[in-house]
Amino acid sequence: MSITPSTVGPAALELRNVAKSFGAVVALKSASLTVQMNSIHALVGENGAGKSTLVKIVAGLYQRDSGDFLLRGEEVDFSSTAESKAAGIAVIYQEPTLFPDLSVTENIFMGRQPTNRFGKIDRKRMRREVQGLFARLDVRINPDRPAEGLSIADQQIIEIAKAISLDARVLIMDEPTAALSGVEVERLFAVARSLRDEGRALVFISHRFDEVFALCDTITVMRDGEYISTDSIESTTVPEIVRRMVGRDVADLFPKQPAEIGEPVLEVVGLNSAGIFHDVNFTVRAGEIVGLAGLVGAGRSEIARAIFGVDNYDAGTVRIAGTTVPRRNPAAAMSLGLALVPEDRRKQGLVIDATVSRSTTMAIQKQLTKFGLLTSRAENAAARIWASRLEVKTNALDTVVGTLSGGNQQKVVLAKWLATNPRVLIIDEPTRGIDVGTKSEVHRLLSELAGKGLAILMISSELPEVLGMADRVLVMREGRLTAELSRAEATSETVMYAATHASEHHS
Amino acid sequence: MSSTATIPAQTTAPRVYRDYGRPAWRRILFTRESAVIGLLILVIIGATFGVRNFGSPITMTYLLLDVAPILLIALPMTLVIITGEIDLSVASMVGLSSVLVGILHQGGLPIPAAAAVAIIAGAVGGALNGFLVTAVGLPSLAVTIGTLALYRGLAVGLLGTTAVTDFDEFWTSLAKSKIGETGIPSIMIPFVLLAIVFAVLLHFTPFGRGIFAIGLSPDAATFSGVNVNRTKMILFILTGTLSAFAGIYYTLRFGSARGDNATGLELQVIAAVLLGGVSIFGGRGALHGVIAGVLLIGVLASALRLANVTSDVINIITGVLLVLSVVSASFLAWLQKKRQGPGRLKRGRTPAAKA
Amino acid sequence: MTMTLTPPSAQTPAPSRSGFTLGLYSFLRARETSILLALILVILVTTIKNPNFLFSPDGWRDLLLTPAILILVAIGQAIVIITRSVDLSVGSVLGLTAYLTGRLFIDIPGIPIIAVFVAGIVLGGLLGLINGALVAFAKVPALVITLGTLYAYRGINVLWAGSDRINASDMPKDFLALGTSSLLSIPVLTIIAVIVLVAAGWYMRNTRGGREFYAIGSEPAAAELYGLRVTKRILIAFVACGALAGLAGVLYAARYGTVNSQAGSGFELDAVGAAVIGGVAIFGGSGTVWGAALGAALLLTINRALPILGVPDFWQRAVVGVLIIGAIVLDRVLSLRQTRKLLEERDDSNV
Amino acid sequence: NTDGGTTAGGDAGSANLAVTFLPKNLGNPYFDTSDKGGETAVNEFGGTFAQVGPAEASPDAQVSYINTLTQQGVGAIVVSANDPKAIGDALNEARDAGIKVVTYDSDTEAQFRDVFINQADSAGIAKVQVDMIAEQIGDAGEIAILSASANATNQNAWIELMKADLAENHPDITLVETVYGDDDDQTSFDKTAALLQTHPNLKGIVSPTTVGIAAAARYLQTSDFKGKVALTGLGTPNQLRDYIDDGTMTAFALWNPADLGYLAAFAAKALIVGDITGAEGDTFEAGKLGSYTVGADSVVLLGDPYVFNKDNIADFDF
């Protein structure tokens, strides 16, 4: 089933039968990965397959329990990320982790700042290098601003810039594009290709197959912590890869069913917030999925937050079924039937150190009380229902959600909000970092919910997702709505045009 | 909740979800709270046999009278620390409340009225802390270092050089009275009632769940509809109020209202709360552990004083205990990780074969 | 944001500003500036009320001298807080080294003064090392550990000193002179404090090590991903803090001349307070030792100014409390206004 | 030497001669000296001596110690009160348990103790200090007082009497301010500095506390005010020897604290064995100090304060 590419000299990076467990959780059983110089190697697998764990072992962040790890043919054993860095490995982690108080420049050079003879940091040189780097990546972020407050996308871009500036021989990217939109992805790919052509080895992890097939030369599939196969990209197809990842065939990827469109449920009128968004007007009707598209940083998430009441706004009204939603009061919005699945799962969607049970029931605690008292028994009972409905992969309900894989965490967030039985669901990047199987489940689920009369506002940076799922597409650019497109009108071209050009008229 | 969605049945059998990953005895026994309670029992047994006079009932009376203010303040302090905040101004509030009771009583107000004013002042003081932390968005450590100075300054400023000592015999003896023949001070009645209220609030209500959620991740709590600012505000008000109540007790027990009453008590309260297993970073802790922590320090101090060990040794022991309690917790965690390391591989469950 | 200031050129897409504008801008915005202004204001107002506050030789000396010891402790505290820890044991460490100082002079007659300084700094550093090791290796929150060692160190001090008291007559005149004498009308203690401040300030701003303190405090998880040597840095921060408290203990003995087992108790809150007033974020990652030092100076200068301004003795503490709160509220309001301005600027640039 | 005539006398042989001293706080040289005197006395009459106490002078901490001593069932507690009322109930409980209570140095209200050993009567202490400062500043000008804690019973009593004396007999002296150093070196030191700045015309400082006077002397010694501003009050010779020698101060007063403790211990013993009950007119033997009589309000007076100056200070070592 697997084709081992012919090897010319030692591989840049080779892992054989690597195992790793966390307490009782087996993350890797026998993972293998061979990456050649001069190539871009895709690593794919379902959520929880163990991709990120493998990356962290290579990075020296985790130590493997058993198995072999070779770098250019030599056995290595890293006990810290500093060692792997010194050995020429650069890693872009799945979750960007920057120093919020430090400037963008310092973030990029931390720990390896250029210094003069007296050990004084050479700020001028650091600045020059950052400017060169940003020019190469066409990044427009002020290098002197602190990392605090940057959007996830900007953070991801800085992670990429940082990894590239390391000038490493092996570059591993764990879902670097999950937060990025088309333009940035293209730019990243151009850089990745030029790095490959310089003779470096790259590993690219992604759940987006179009990207994988556009960029990579070789592809390795993992499942349940085990190595499944390695093929050259020309010799395989998407359905074939999906079958190996999931172990079965996956049907329609975007099965939005037509649904009865009812009365307007969510109405947003003249919403304005200085510096963030301006004069935003739209409605979402019962049974309708409205897609909100735009480039990263267009301000879509901010609108969602303002509607839900997490952020304040300067002017405007939000109504649900005719009732005005009070400002800055998420609890009130929830009781009116509003649910928000936020974009940052680990910081906003979940209390990452809480148990699966508590996380799932977090938004419905009040309904679970008897005489005002809340017991773990009631929570577990409710959580069990929702965990099994969404097929959350965990063995006990008191597992800490932070230890679940990204996709399973997303399922818990969905369960938490579906449990509230909402009338309006705002879902920000519903499938970010989710594998194909789960993704199609999520889409099927959204479609079904709409069919039952739920009004859904779906914010997504993935164009195919928007086009496949939405009955209507709103497009934003720099804090303003620039277009409203019906399902028929919405194509990649019309949406991208609206996302990059100011509208001639305000709607 | 009604079912809004049904996921199409998968080819695999439905997953079984156990409620807990570990058996009950391990969950209950291997906690910080149980460790503190166990240590408390050990120390009591040891002191009863090892220290002359410790076994006498009067010991318990004095002990409880001594630790009552700490017990009272530790209740809301536990909740505040679980949200990830801290209140260093509590002891100053005890002093301010004491002074208020003193001067108002001196000015002719009966004790209940003076006490009511003091309680209101406590609530207002707590609300000021809460306002600065929630509405202005300042770190509580910094805010309450400021109000620590402010409230103590008001107390000393209001009463000056004097101490008010002429309180009605009725009230002062009430503060020291015992429940019937038991030797248990009457102050334990309000304490036990409050402890129950706080335990229920923290462990069995959505409000309490919110407190833990805030401590673990304020952002995620906000996104789940927890009103973070209101919760913190309520907790700071509760802390101020109970500190004022402790101040009234303090005043009546010693029959003396002074500006410098209870100086340094804040660190004792916090030490006891932390010893009881509450995480200073928020999100973790339980009230029974905290109560055991307060009693542990109290019993140790009492036994050591009886054994004529001087106050400095008591301080050393308190300090070392605090350090050991946290260090041992991370040592045990480390040990467990070591033990469960590679060796566990063979015992790992085989993931369900799906193909 | 700031894109309006300089349109991005083709070469450098990132907006940039000239070094000078940048410097001026950050100076005006800096937290340290507002504290400095507040300090100058306090001195000005008090001096107008009573010229002796600044213009008598004693007034001038005390103005510079009084904050010197707290400045040293606050510098160490700032370094520790910047790495997202806190050291509550500094008061106890100061007490122990102050007593050690006295004991050395009594027990080893004729001991060179420099040896006593070294002993104090080494003892302080060792006590700091204990704190640091517990925090770094046991991965336990510093607030808990140092609250524990606050009690433990003080207890050891009382156990050691008992009710003994070191008097001025127990220590050599030369040593005591250090506590009050001046060089070119600047007190020696102040000179020591300023030298330490300049060195620490330079290190924290301009070296890899210094920046790593900020990085670790800003986001410990990221520090681990970056492969920074977190354990080593935390140890260094605590040792530095302990050593500075140790140095402060020796100077305390020189300045006050009498030492008992309670010397320096309560210093921890002053030190943390000074750092906080000076704009060191209590949760790490930002602030400077300069700010902490200015905070210490402001705190103690206000203390001395209040009686002159006619605030009765008993009310002084309340006023200090109001000032601490006022300082942090003001800082917050200013930074909120700044954020707002940046947002509005961005609006303009977007149109 | 007890004669077994009284009712309690029968117990004399088996009397509980455990005497525990409870000073305001530990680590205070004044109490060290006085309690040493107490220890000497207890050893002389064959009892068991102990000293316990809090690190910082606060009444609540003293209460815990009194309670503990009650539980231990000592024979007598000799205590210097941090508050005249706050420790009263605890003392009464101790007395209910058969423990004799002697206060020394700083008294409680009379109903809480059996006997108070007064180091010198308050009027005398106040007078000697006023006389000293008046002489040193030429009976005219501004003076200030640097006291211990704001609540200290004895200091407050003396200060009131000093004010009365000043108003009556020294019309040209104005008391401009009273500040409190809390018996803490650093605080007292800084308060002295503040006083001198605030009142540029200050002629003298009176510090009726041993900690305060030493701190003030140390500040004066190195300041421009040395020799210009007079300093006097209550202090121990060892602390102040240098300042007398170099002219920072000319005179100060104190009773002999060792004698105070010595007398208190003997009073405790007399109470235990039943020689006295605390009634006015009771007499008892106090070893080398001779015989003493209990006065009104159960007060025993040690004697007059003693003034130390350049001529006599070399004769003392405490």
Ligand SMILES: Nc1ncnc2c1ncn2[C@@H]1O[C@H](COP(=O)(O)OP(=O)(O)OP(=O)(O)O)[C@@H](O)[C@H]1O
């Ligand atoms: N620190 C940890 N502690 C416990 N379990 C962990 C930890 N890290 C990962 N796991 C578990 O190991 C398994 C593999 O996780 P990993 O993050 O490597 O998956 P992944 O393939 O990267 O998934 P995704 O595509 O969702 O990112 C999961 O079951 C996860 O729950």
Ligand SMILES: Nc1ncnc2c1ncn2[C@@H]1O[C@H](COP(=O)(O)OP(=O)(O)OP(=O)(O)O)[C@@H](O)[C@H]1O
């Ligand atoms: N805390 C903040 N402070 C300042 N600017 C911010 C902050 N958060 C976000 N922004 C800015 O607000 C704009 C909109 O951000 P955001 O990334 O949420 O938009 P979006 O359209 O939801 O994009 P996406 O969800 O794809 O990341 C961006 O320019 C971002 O940099």
Ligand SMILES: [Mg+2]
């Ligand atoms: Mg992953």
Ligand SMILES: [Mg+2]
């Ligand atoms: Mg977004």
